[in-house]
Amino acid sequence: MRFAQIIMGPAGTGKSTYCSYMEKHAESTKRNIRIVNLDPAAEKFDYQPLADIRELIQLDDVLNDEDIQLGPNGGLIWCMNYFMEHLESWLLPAIGEDIDGDYILFDCPGQIELYTHMDLMTRFVKTLEDSWGFRVLGVYTIDAHFLTDSSKFIAGSLTALSTMINLSVPHMNILTKMDLLSKKDRKTIERFLEPDAVDLIHEEPDSPWTSKYLGLSSAIAKVLDDFALVKYFPLDVRKDSNLENLLLMADLVLGVSEDADVKVKDHESEFDDPDEN
Numbered sequence: 104m105r106f107a108q109i110i111m112g113p114a115g116t117g118k119s120t121y122c123s124y125m126e127k128h129a130e131s132t133k134r135n136i137r138i139v140n141l142d143p144a145a146e147k148f149d150y151q152p153l154a155d156i157r158e159l160i161q162l163d164d165v166l167n168d169e170d171i172q173l174g175p176n177g178g179l180i181w182c183m184n185y186f187m188e189h190l191e192s193w194l195l196p197a198i199g200e201d202i203d204g205d206y207i208l209f210d211c212p213g214q215i216e217l218y219t220h221m222d223l224m225t226r227f228v229k230t231l232e233d234s235w236g237f238r239v240l241g242v243y244t245i246d247a248h249f250l251t252d253s254s255k256f257i258a259g260s261l262t263a264l265s266t267m268i269n270l271s272v273p274h275m276n277i278l279t280k281m282d283l284l285s286k287k288d289r290k291t292i293e294r295f296l297e298p299d300a301v302d303l304i305h306e307e308p309d310s311p312w313t314s315k316y317l318g319l320s321s322a323i324a325k326v327l328d329d330f331a332l333v334k335y336f337p338l339d340v341r342k343d344s345n346l347e348n349l350l351l352m353a354d355l356v357l358g359v360s361e362d363a364d365v366k367v368k369d370h371e372s373e374f375d376d377p378d379e380n
């Protein structure tokens with residue numbers, strides 16, 4: 104059995120940073136976790152990839168091709184389709200076959216349409232699971248700055264939920280850049296970690312907009328509550344204990360070690376002191 108995390112999320116939310124800190128953390132704990140860059144537009148990242156999609160196709164190749172005639176977003180989708188056509192011929196040889204216990208993070212591009220409604224990533228995950236013997240976890244990153252009020256929380260959560268449903272594999276949402284938040288903002292965010300969305304909607308300050316759409320917002324919030332699946336794991340990449348807890352949760356979901364002794368600290372103690380390491 105092999106294991107994979109598919110690292111998805113909007114542009115600039117910290118996908119590649121997560122991968123590089125995870126690589127370092129794994130090294131320091133003598134775990135073998137490798138990273139595959141799947142972003143054909145990546146300029147730089149801070150890890151040593153096991154495979155790099157740019158060796159197969161680069162966004163610039165497509166943008167400079169007079170026959171293709173696409174802009175950056177269409178060009179990226181073109182690259183990802185090209186990648187899908189070369190899974191067996193390029194990716195599989197690059198990552199190797201039948202490596203038991205192997206653990207790979209796939210660092211994906213930040214184009215949200217790849218996850219929310221296109222079937223490209225779904226097909227990729229299916230190949231990993233059905234043909235290559237992987238167990239797959241979807242990891243969705245959201246910038247913690249984005250989650251500081253209820254409407255943003257609802258918007259971010261709907262995208263996370265849509266990604267989760269589209270991919271149909273076990274899923275974790277990670278709140279990135281926790282180290283950049285003030286102590287006060289950390290406290291604010293705690294109420295969003297295991298949220299009651301309907302309550303949150305009713306706490307919104309009154310405005311003509313919120314009262315006009317209260318019914319609609321409450322119905323959407325109820326969908327989130329009913330699914331009860333949109334939860335967030337706050338991540339401060341500077342803290343090894345935080346990375347360790349995240350990895351333990353991922354291990355548990357993936358069944359990496361069925362008897363893993365998971366000790367996850369509660370969020371409060373972990374985020375009380377921003378300078379503690």
Ligand SMILES: Nc1nc2c(ncn2[C@@H]2O[C@H](COP(=O)(O)OP(=O)(O)OP(=O)(O)O)[C@@H](O)[C@H]2O)c(=O)[nH]1
Pocket residue numbers: 112113114115116117118119120121142211212213214279280281282283338339340
């Ligand atoms: N302080 C801090 N900065 C972060 C963190 N994660 C990401 N950043 C910064 O945010 C910027 C974007 O991070 P990336 O890791 O490149 O984000 P990405 O999601 O891979 O971006 P795209 O691949 O372009 O979609 C970089 O300047 C990072 O240094 C974090 O946890 N803390």
Ligand SMILES: [Mg+2]
Pocket residue numbers: 118119120142145210211
């Ligand atoms: Mg990136």
